[in-house]
Amino acid sequence: MSADLEPYLKHLAVERHLALRTLALYRAALKELQAAADADSVTLRAAQPHHVRRWMAGLRTRGLGPRSIALTLSAWRGLYRWWGQRGELAHNPLDGLRAPKAPKPLPKALSVDQAVALADQRSALPADTERAALRARDHAVVELLYGCGLRVGELVALDARASPQSVGWIDRADRSAHVHGKGGKRRSVPLGRAAAAALDQWLALRAPLVRGDEPALFISQRGARLSASQVRARLALMARAAGLPTHVHPHMLRHSFASHLLQSSGDLRAVQELLGHTNITTTQIYTKLDHQHLARVYDAAHPRAKRR
Numbered sequence: 001m002s003a004d005l006e007p008y009l010k011h012l013a014v015e016r017h018l019a020l021r022t023l024a025l026y027r028a029a030l031k032e033l034q035a036a037a038d039a040d041s042v043t044l045r046a047a048q049p050h051h052v053r054r055w056m057a058g059l060r061t062r063g064l065g066p067r068s069i070a071l072t073l074s075a076w077r078g079l080y081r082w083w084g085q086r087g088e089l090a091h092n093p094l095d096g097l098r099a100p101k102a103p104k105p106l107p108k109a110l111s112v113d114q115a116v117a118l119a120d121q122r123s124a125l126p127a128d129t130e131r132a133a134l135r136a137r138d139h140a141v142v143e144l145l146y147g148c149g150l151r152v153g154e155l156v157a158l159d160a161r162a163s164p165q166s167v168g169w170i171d172r173a174d175r176s177a178h179v180h181g182k183g184g185k186r187r188s189v190p191l192g193r194a195a196a197a198a199l200d201q202w203l204a205l206r207a208p209l210v211r212g213d214e215p216a217l218f219i220s221q222r223g224a225r226l227s228a229s230q231v232r233a234r235l236a237l238m239a240r241a242a243g244l245p246t247h248v249h250p251h252m253l254r255h256s257f258a259s260h261l262l263q264s265s266g267d268l269r270a271v272q273e274l275l276g277h278t279n280i281t282t283t284q285i286y287t288k289l290d291h292q293h294l295a296r297v298y299d300a301a302h303p304r305a306k307r308r
Contacts, residue, residue: 029075
């Protein structure tokens with residue numbers, strides 16, 4: 001990575017508060033840009049629109065799909081826009097360049113029965129204290145992802161209690177989770193009865209696993225803060241054990257939370273606030289999931305739905 005690109009990546013991390021995964025994707029996209037410029041013996045600041053069009057065509061030739069190309073161009077465009085705002089660039093070679101349109105698939109959500117089966121997927125707690133604690137932890141993780149609609153990054157950033165250093169924390173007194181979401185936005189999400197009970201059970205067993213003064217709410221077997229990848233792995237194992245017919249990842253539980261809440265309440269604004277979406281158009285995707293649900297109910301139950 002060129003040293004010329006590092007200040008922009010630092011800006012994304014420190015000022016824009018992009019998630020680590022997003023930063024990694026942007027870093028990879030900027031490496032692509034640097035490699036393309038080097039191959040053409042062009043400095044990035046001297047790049048012209050015809051250079052960028054050729055580089056984008058190269059992405060297509062390599063087999064990248066529309067969504068991947070759009071993400072790559074977004075990273076490139078952001079870099080040139082940032083340079084322009086700082087007065088370091090005479091023109092933006094990406095002005096007027098559009099990414100190929102990608103289909104917008106609906107988010108995948110579990111059915112209510114599947115989500116409940118996953119949340120209830122735990123046998124009687126074993127006698128071994130450590131294994132009992134880990135089972136209780138995994139159960140609490142599922143209940144917060146599904147019961148509160150948290151992103152996995154928000155979940156693993158939670159501390160057991162508030163402190164001046166906390167990014168997010170649990171307030172057991174008012175039964176709420178205070179999280180730090182995308183774009184540095186903070187929000188409070190109420191804990192339902194099942195999530196609160198699962199947390200109480202986990203916190204009662206957490207202490208023997210804690211290493212030193214680790215503040216994290218969810219910790220690994222070694223006593224350190226649980227990582228997002230560890231949550232994904234545990235959730236996939238639990239889904240298989242519950243007999244679910246699909247791969248389950250943390251964001252699927254967030255989708256399920258939003259879809260099921262909208263089906264029950266019809267309150268799009270409330271769902272938007274609980275999810276922490278800045279723009280309600282982001283939340284409106286769940287109305288399409290709700291329509292699909294209603295269509296399935298109609299097809300299964302209404303006598304006129306069945307064609308002869």
